[in-house]
Amino acid sequence: MDWVAVALKKDVPPGVVIPSRISDSELAIWCTPSGRYHAWSDRCPHRGMRLSHGFVRGDTLACIYHGWQYNEAGSCDYIPAHPKLTPPVTICVPTYRCVEDGGVIWVSLTETDSPLPMLGGRDPIRSLQISLSAPDLAAHFGAHSFTTIAVVSDHDALLAVQPCTDRTCMVHALAAPDADRKAVSRWLEDLRATLERVPA
Ligand code: FES
Numbered sequence: 001m002d003w004v005a006v007a008l009k010k011d012v013p014p015g016v017v018i019p020s021r022i023s024d025s026e027l028a029i030w031c032t033p034s035g036r037y038h039a040w041s042d043r044c045p046h047r048g049m050r051l052s053h054g055f056v057r058g059d060t061l062a063c064i065y066h067g068w069q070y071n072e073a074g075s076c077d078y079i080p081a082h083p084k085l086t087p088p089v090t091i092c093v094p095t096y097r098c099v100e101d102g103g104v105i106w107v108s109l110t111e112t113d114s115p116l117p118m119l120g121g122r123d124p125i126r127s128l129q130i131s132l133s134a135p136d137l138a139a140h141f142g143a144h145s146f147t148t149i150a151v152v153s154d155h156d157a158l159l160a161v162q163p164c165t166d167r168t169c170m171v172h173a174l175a176a177p178d179a180d181r182k183a184v185s186r187w188l189e190d191l192r193a194t195l196e197r198v199p200a
Contacts (some may be wrong), residue, residue, distance in 0.1 A: 002114035003106040004147060005160035005172045008124045012105060017061060019052035023163045025109055028052040032059045039098035039107040040074060045091050104160055104172055117148040122158050122174035125184045129170050130192050134163035155184045
């Protein structure tokens with residue numbers, strides 16, 4: 001698994017942090033005020049609070065529990081209870097490669113030379129959780145890979161699939177720029193209803 005869609009850009013505006021995940025890896029996805037995206041392990045190195053519950057403060061992410069602040073490299077650079085202390089370099093959050101492309105935020109949990117998935121000029125429409133594992137979703141479409149699944153339909157939609165649990169996945173739907181966005185959204189809901197009727 002190389003690049004995985006973890007959110008649509010519109011759902012992570014500058015200054016916002018959200019929770020996300022790729023299978024068992026829980027992630028905090030955040031965007032600096034100037035628009036740089038980051039994907040980090042969703043655990044504060046101090047006491048394990050979820051960093052996705054924290055807040056973006058300038059170009060840092062601050063933990064909501066005791067306020068430790070982490071710079072864009074994931075290193076702790078400020079501890080409010082010890083304002084004059086330079087935090088040890090060992091206090092850092094595991095970080096992952098994270099880029100925005102085509103209105104989708106992509107994360108790779110491992111080093112990869114693989115290119116980002118080709119989106120064919122499609123625009124992001126919406127994200128929807130489906131109660132079906134990513135491999136089962138891929139199998140439904142006869143696909144070998146579940147990172148992205150091109151779907152032949154009236155809307156020429158493409159689904160970028162995010163494995164969540166062994167029973168759920170998130171799909172991020174894209175469609176041609178001239179597609180009827182409401183129709184694509186309804187099609188996606190119908191697809192979910194159909195897929196969730198398929199016995200696992
Ligand atoms: S748990 Fe995050 S600062 Fe203490």
